[in-house]
Amino acid sequence: MGAQVFRDFTKNYPIITRGKGVFLYDRAGREYLDAVGGISVVNVGHGVPEVVAAMQEQADKVAFVHGGSFANEAAMALCEELATWAPKGMGHILLLSGGSEATETAMKLAHQYHLERGKADKYRIVSRWISYHGNTIGALSMSGRTAWRREFTPYLQNFPKIHPPYCYRCPYGKSYPGCGIACAEELERVITLEGAEGIAAFIAEPVIGTSAAGVTPPPEYYPRIREICDTHDILFIADEVITGIGRTGKNFGIEHWGVAPDMITTAKALSSGYVPLAAVILHDKVHDAIAKGSGHMTQGFTYSGHPLCSAVGLAVLKYLKSHELVENAARIGRLLLQRLDALKRFPIVGDVRGIGLLQGVEFVADQISKRPFPPEAGVTRRIVEAALAEGVMVVGGMSGMIDGVAGDHIQISPPYIFTETNVEQLVRALEAAVQKVMREVSV
Ligand SMILES: Cc1ncc(COP(=O)(O)O)c(C=O)c1O
Structure with a gap:
């Protein structure tokens, strides 16, 4: 029997069967908000008839x-x-x-x-x-x-x-x-x-x-x-x-x-x-x-x-x-940045940055000193998994952005058709994910 080889040989990936607009659906019919546009790819949305x-x-x-x-x-x-x-x-x-x-x-x-x-x-x-x-x-x-x-x-x-x-x-x-x-x-x-x-x-x-x-x-x-x-x-x-x-x-x-x-x-x-x-x-x-x-x-x-x-x-x-979607990317991007910035009230959120619909959230063990988590704590992976459990897909940017080894951040780059409602769903999922990971890494 032939089998597809994936990047991570050990991981079970959700099997996606269709996409519509900003959502993806897996075999079991589970819905995921695609808050990263695949990987900064999808802009007009999934399943556009034109x-x-x-x-x-x-x-x-x-x-x-x-x-x-x-x-x-x-x-x-x-x-x-x-x-x-x-x-x-x-x-x-x-x-x-x-x-x-x-x-x-x-x-x-x-x-x-x-x-x-x-x-x-x-x-x-x-x-x-x-x-x-x-x-x-x-x-x-x-x-x-x-x-x-x-x-x-x-x-x-x-x-x-x-x-x-x-x-x-x-x-x-x-x-x-x-x-x-x-x-x-x-x-x-x-x-x-x-x-x-x-x-x-x-x-x-x-x-x-x-x-x-x-x-x-x-x-x-x-x-x-x-x-x-x-x-x-x-x-x-x-x-x-x-x-x-x-x-x-x-x-x-x-x-x-x-x-x-x-x-x-x-x-x-x-x-x-x-x-x-x-x-x-x-x-x-x-x-x-x-x-x-x-x-x-x-x-x-x-x-x-x-x-x-x-x-x-x-x-x-x-x-x-x-559909004036580049204009929408600028407009929704401003709202998204403002809403993500509010995550800084959680002690593990160090930096929120970006422009338009390319944004990132960086996680730290200490907000004042900006000390990163040890890479083995797997903070990025934990955040991504916790957000996915909430039905929202974000991507863990490559860890190691501080010195090639340490540093945790996620990337948020949704399709340009993202709406205010989508922003709220994303932010709620991230709040839940951050709180869960804070408990796990005992901050
Ligand atoms: C800035 C930049 N350049 C080049 C590439 C490589 O593109 P591809 O994966 O399509 O070969 C990427 C991929 O993420 C990228 O982000």
């Missing part, structure tokens, strides 16, 4: 052609629409199947950009600790996630990393605004130490996703990052696999800082999870250097520009626009 119809319509026409031989109308239409979402000057789009493909492709394109301009030594990518850019070897080399890197370090590129802009636990022991944005200045220091002539790009998640959910840098951070990158002829890649397509209440997260990156990677919300779909969005500057240089890319994937997936992506973007 998206299903677009999928069927395209499957009837043509499901697949290979991008090495043919263009197709669905992919062209998606790119035309996506360009209207992107910042000015970023109208060139490469379609792919997943976030890791997108970040790894952006990594290679950054090097190609410099190669085309006669700077062949520029290939290293600077990134941040407490970050995630994907699981393939290039993407993992850029990712500052200790627990997932450790086993594979022999394969990984030795790329430089700087500290994250994590104000709640400032890596420099400073506090904003007197800090002088030391976390951005560190980029300049590392570039100087390593040598700008070897560095192709800096990559960052505008708002931190799975590694320290909802951590949002101060207003001066990305403008200063942009300046440093420009000074050293280094590209700035905004990894918007989570923050892209409206999750933070703007089309792309980086817009909150009024900064234009050179490349944007985006995935999850682009198809609301109905099909695998991702994109790298190129600034004219990057596109033109390649177009006027060799005129081709030495990389590609079988499913790049997949017609069926593209038709779904287009249907999702149109649905988001016609």
Whole structure:
């Protein structure tokens, strides 16, 4: 008998048989409020007839052609629409199947950009600790996630990393605004130490996703990052696999800082999870250097520009626009943040943060000293399980966001159709979960 292999060989996963709107249902008919949109993926909700119809319509026409031989109308239409979402000057789009493909492709394109301009030594990518850019070897080399890197370090590129802009636990022991944005200045220091002539790009998640959910840098951070990158002829890649397509209440997260990156990677919300779909969005500057240089890319994937997936992506973007769901993400996000903030009355809730519908709650053993729980206490897992027992699905962000080992937090990133009633259900479940875990860990 064949059997599916899961991430955790020892766990019994609920078997989901259908989804509608913000709810999922398992085999026994049990309902779960999907307060994390799968994993920051689902935005228009589950079971949207318009998206299903677009999928069927395209499957009837043509499901697949290979991008090495043919263009197709669905992919062209998606790119035309996506360009209207992107910042000015970023109208060139490469379609792919997943976030890791997108970040790894952006990594290679950054090097190609410099190669085309006669700077062949520029290939290293600077990134941040407490970050995630994907699981393939290039993407993992850029990712500052200790627990997932450790086993594979022999394969990984030795790329430089700087500290994250994590104000709640400032890596420099400073506090904003007197800090002088030391976390951005560190980029300049590392570039100087390593040598700008070897560095192709800096990559960052505008708002931190799975590694320290909802951590949002101060207003001066990305403008200063942009300046440093420009000074050293280094590209700035905004990894918007989570923050892209409206999750933070703007089309792309980086817009909150009024900064234009050179490349944007985006995935999850682009198809609301109905099909695998991702994109790298190129600034004219990057596109033109390649177009006027060799005129081709030495990389590609079988499913790049997949017609069926593209038709779904287009249907999702149109649905988001016609139902003004990005606006709703901003509006409900404000209420959600306010309601979650009230959880700080419980002594194990240390920080609540985020923007739009990408938020995080960090748990501590002591609110004053911010001392974390020992990892073996399993606080994140306990909270997630207790919330699930209340019928609400949140995700335990990767633990270890403090030093790669310790640190507990959950991620909350619901579909953009979330309502006030859904917010109240979520908050009630979290209150119950926090109280249960407090008793278990005897705070
Ligand atoms: C910011 C970011 N980049 C890249 C990825 C990798 O995406 P995928 O899992 O689709 O390969 C993720 C996945 O969570 C992510 O959060």
